[in-house]
Amino acid sequence: MDSINKLAELFKEFPGIGSRQAKRFVYYLLSRNSGYLENLAKLTLELKRQIKNCSSCFRFFPADAAGAAQCALCRDAARDSASLMIVARDADLEAIEKSHSYNGFYFVLGGTVPILEKEPEKKIRSKALTGLVKKRAAEGLKEIIIAASVNAEGENTADFVAKLLTPIIAQFNIKLSGLGRGLSTGTELEYSDADTIKNALKNRS
Amino acid sequence: MDSINKLAELFKEFPGIGSRQAKRFVYYLLSRNSGYLENLAKLTLELKRQIKNCSSCFRFFPADAAGAAQCALCRDAARDSASLMIVARDADLEAIEKSHSYNGFYFVLGGTVPILEKEPEKKIRSKALTGLVKKRAAEGLKEIIIAASVNAEGENTADFVAKLLTPIIAQFNIKLSGLGRGLSTGTELEYSDADTIKNALKNRS
Amino acid sequence: MDSINKLAELFKEFPGIGSRQAKRFVYYLLSRNSGYLENLAKLTLELKRQIKNCSSCFRFFPADAAGAAQCALCRDAARDSASLMIVARDADLEAIEKSHSYNGFYFVLGGTVPILEKEPEKKIRSKALTGLVKKRAAEGLKEIIIAASVNAEGENTADFVAKLLTPIIAQFNIKLSGLGRGLSTGTELEYSDADTIKNALKNRS
Amino acid sequence: MDSINKLAELFKEFPGIGSRQAKRFVYYLLSRNSGYLENLAKLTLELKRQIKNCSSCFRFFPADAAGAAQCALCRDAARDSASLMIVARDADLEAIEKSHSYNGFYFVLGGTVPILEKEPEKKIRSKALTGLVKKRAAEGLKEIIIAASVNAEGENTADFVAKLLTPIIAQFNIKLSGLGRGLSTGTELEYSDADTIKNALKNRS
Numbered sequence: 001m002d003s004i005n006k007l008a009e010l011f012k013e014f015p016g017i018g019s020r021q022a023k024r025f026v027y028y029l030l031s032r033n034s035g036y037l038e039n040l041a042k043l044t045l046e047l048k049r050q051i052k053n054c055s056s057c058f059r060f061f062p063a064d065a066a067g068a069a070q071c072a073l074c075r076d077a078a079r080d081s082a083s084l085m086i087v088a089r090d091a092d093l094e095a096i097e098k099s100h101s102y103n104g105f106y107f108v109l110g111g112t113v114p115i116l117e118k119e120p121e122k123k124i125r126s127k128a129l130t131g132l133v134k135k136r137a138a139e140g141l142k143e144i145i146i147a148a149s150v151n152a153e154g155e156n157t158a159d160f161v162a163k164l165l166t167p168i169i170a171q172f173n174i175k176l177s178g179l180g181r182g183l184s185t186g187t188e189l190e191y192s193d194a195d196t197i198k199n200a201l202k203n204r205s
Numbered sequence: 206m207d208s209i210n211k212l213a214e215l216f217k218e219f220p221g222i223g224s225r226q227a228k229r230f231v232y233y234l235l236s237r238n239s240g241y242l243e244n245l246a247k248l249t250l251e252l253k254r255q256i257k258n259c260s261s262c263f264r265f266f267p268a269d270a271a272g273a274a275q276c277a278l279c280r281d282a283a284r285d286s287a288s289l290m291i292v293a294r295d296a297d298l299e300a301i302e303k304s305h306s307y308n309g310f311y312f313v314l315g316g317t318v319p320i321l322e323k324e325p326e327k328k329i330r331s332k333a334l335t336g337l338v339k340k341r342a343a344e345g346l347k348e349i350i351i352a353a354s355v356n357a358e359g360e361n362t363a364d365f366v367a368k369l370l371t372p373i374i375a376q377f378n379i380k381l382s383g384l385g386r387g388l389s390t391g392t393e394l395e396y397s398d399a400d401t402i403k404n405a406l407k408n409r410s
Numbered sequence: 411m412d413s414i415n416k417l418a419e420l421f422k423e424f425p426g427i428g429s430r431q432a433k434r435f436v437y438y439l440l441s442r443n444s445g446y447l448e449n450l451a452k453l454t455l456e457l458k459r460q461i462k463n464c465s466s467c468f469r470f471f472p473a474d475a476a477g478a479a480q481c482a483l484c485r486d487a488a489r490d491s492a493s494l495m496i497v498a499r500d501a502d503l504e505a506i507e508k509s510h511s512y513n514g515f516y517f518v519l520g521g522t523v524p525i526l527e528k529e530p531e532k533k534i535r536s537k538a539l540t541g542l543v544k545k546r547a548a549e550g551l552k553e554i555i556i557a558a559s560v561n562a563e564g565e566n567t568a569d570f571v572a573k574l575l576t577p578i579i580a581q582f583n584i585k586l587s588g589l590g591r592g593l594s595t596g597t598e599l600e601y602s603d604a605d606t607i608k609n610a611l612k613n614r615s
Numbered sequence: 616m617d618s619i620n621k622l623a624e625l626f627k628e629f630p631g632i633g634s635r636q637a638k639r640f641v642y643y644l645l646s647r648n649s650g651y652l653e654n655l656a657k658l659t660l661e662l663k664r665q666i667k668n669c670s671s672c673f674r675f676f677p678a679d680a681a682g683a684a685q686c687a688l689c690r691d692a693a694r695d696s697a698s699l700m701i702v703a704r705d706a707d708l709e710a711i712e713k714s715h716s717y718n719g720f721y722f723v724l725g726g727t728v729p730i731l732e733k734e735p736e737k738k739i740r741s742k743a744l745t746g747l748v749k750k751r752a753a754e755g756l757k758e759i760i761i762a763a764s765v766n767a768e769g770e771n772t773a774d775f776v777a778k779l780l781t782p783i784i785a786q787f788n789i790k791l792s793g794l795g796r797g798l799s800t801g802t803e804l805e806y807s808d809a810d811t812i813k814n815a816l817k818n819r820s
Contacts, residue, residue: 204382221431249454255412506812559802597799607710
């Protein structure tokens with residue numbers, strides 16, 4: 001197999017990329033100058049050295065010269081230590097941050113729990129989560145918000161996390177909540193399902 | 206113009222139907238037996254005689270032998286007279302009823318108010334609405350729920366209705382609410398807009 | 411079931427119409443004036459009386475006062491009697507006529523033959539076709555063009571028609587042809603299948 | 616800007632990739648082991664050293680130890696030197712080769728000529744093309760096939776190339792052809808445009 005096909009095989013593993021687009025990526029690279037390719041290769045190679053998982057929330061963050069173990073967000077004293085939001089992935093955390101509507105801390109599960117999964121505790125960072133919650137509980141944590149997508153796997157993950165945390169929240173008297181359900185931007189009432197309408201009515205204001 | 210094209214012209218006025226599909230409908234009718242066509246023509250012809258607008262909520266309902274002016278829902282003594290929900294169209298009312306999560310009465314506006322509309326009061330049943338609200342207020346109405354779709358025209362309609370009803374709700378001390386915003390069924394957190402996330406956080410539980 | 415739902419049930423049988431759009435059609439009719447509805451009902455009712463199948467090509471055509479058995483196209487002496495094009499449906503004939511690139515006569519099969527069909531001769535107007543071809547053969551027919559869509563059912567229909575006509579075309583020395591294959595408008599070479607490219611090369615000019 | 620965003624910026628330049636998917640690619644890389652990343656970086660870096668443009672047809676091909684200037688296809692004595700096919704890009708050439716219906720040589724233009732382009736000769740390999748055609752003409756070239764996509768830019772490119780080659784093909788008595796037009800795989804007759812039908816009739820067989 002030549003370099004074009006070898007590289008196309010690697011691009012084919014990218015999320016959402018088929019063999020045709022993978023090939024197209026290679027031809028695109030061939031059309032660019034060496035500077036672009038060297039830059040791409042260098043950043044790819046250094047990615048894991050320059051990006052670490054935060055020791056507290058486990059999101060990816062750029063390592064600094066000082067070798068901080070925690071990301072800037074977890075080190076931010078202005079954030080509200082009474083709140084912890086649990087999300088599945090970094091992209092979810094970013095969507096929340098972009099909304100500028102939350103000022104507490106986070107924990108990134110690193111995945112979701114599929115329906116009927118036999119070892120759910122291995123699909124997400126279960127131990128790190130319970131460890132962090134205990135630590136935060138001692139520091140004044142009052143509420144945990146499980147922020148999950150509204151689909152079968154998201155709700156299954158939320159259920160598993162809730163069960164996992166039950167003993168701790170009972171012991172420390174922490175409130176456990178989920179994101180509110182209702183009409184989202186763009187929803188047309190006529191096409192809404194019963195569940196969404198029921199929640200939109202419950203959350204009316 | 207022959208009958209095929211004349212009929213196709215009429216079908217072309219149906220919502221969402223282009224000239225090609227309109228023609229296809231005519232060929233479809235030509236492929237059916239006379240019984241089907243007679244049935245279709247008869248029901249079309251009798252539609253307006255058999256379906257009336259309810260004198261109270263203005264939804265369409267089948268006229269009965271007794272000549273009732275109100276639909277079955279508005280005559281249902283088991284419904285909660287403390288609640289009135291305002292919707293744009295019959296299809297919205299049907300979506301709410303299918304959710305089995307609301308037991309009050311309704312009012313169907315019969316349309317929406319476009320942005321920058323100069324005569325908004327003419328786009329919906331404004332007079333009938335204020336008339337009904339006054340009547341229901343005297344009968345113990347406690348809350349009006351404006352159930353609008355979450356898009357520019359839906360929100361504009363909700364704003365206009367709220368303004369229209371302000372004097373009455375002030376006079377009779379009626380609560381005015383809208384459907385709750387948040388994550389709807391199928392929403393993926395990663396792709397949610399800031400507004401939806403803000404509301405989902407506000408409505409968390 | 412009330413008139414709204416009864417009528418919606420009939421619309422649901424229209425090609426490509428689901429239950430939601432069927433309901434929408436009924437609400438649309440309720441929003442129109444009586445003139446439109448009466449017109450729609452009248453045209454529907456009279457459709458089969460006013461539209462006949464041409465006794466020659468079997469396309470639908472508007473019956474006239476004189477009671478002509480053949481459509482205007484089959485009676486047109488300016489058309490070329492040396493050519494007969496066989497199409498599956500009226501809509502195909504219309505697409506050909508709109509292209510202004512054919513001046514012979516037509517025959518409308520009234521359907522297609524599904525793969526593995528046990529009684530293919532019953533899915534299309536087999537007898538009428540062979541009858542017409544024999545008659546036209548005596549009148550100087552030189553070429554039959556089978557104009558089929560390029561998909562499994564279209565090609566299966568073309569194969570069946572070719573077999574059906576083999577004895578007659580042999581007897582009368584008629585040429586049998588199919589529409590040319592190649593790149594159609596909008597085709598991008600990169601995404602073309604092998605069969606299309608092979609034919610495009612064969613038909614290059 | 617940190618490494619995640621820097622790398623996402625580079626992926627955003629890939630054809631068809633938006634900022635969200637670019638970010639997703641980076642998170643995907645973070646989830647893979649170092650072996651995969653090193654492989655990706657290495658192949659990217661070496662791509663231009665290992666892949667050259669063929670000195671004859673200008674397609675990309677893997678450089679070999681012997682330092683051949685021409686690709687395997689151009690060095691293949693079994694190919695028919697009487698035919699030259701001109702395509703816009705490598706992907707077009709690959710589609711033709713996959714169809715196993717052409718046995719001549721190729722030339723890759725490296726682009727297309729947009730409508731109203733002021734310097735069309737700079738958008739494609741004009742000089743290399745005329746050079747190659749002259750050389751092949753001396754070696755027995757009989758036919759040039761311009762294989763363009765059937766859209767405005769494809770046809771404009773074909774027109775420009777035809778004009779560019781007019782003096783040479785006149786001098787050497789070379790035939791100039793284009794791919795045949797007609798119904799392509801999957802085409803439904805009912806939805807075909809007039810141009811496609813006209814060509815399908817012309818190319819009937």
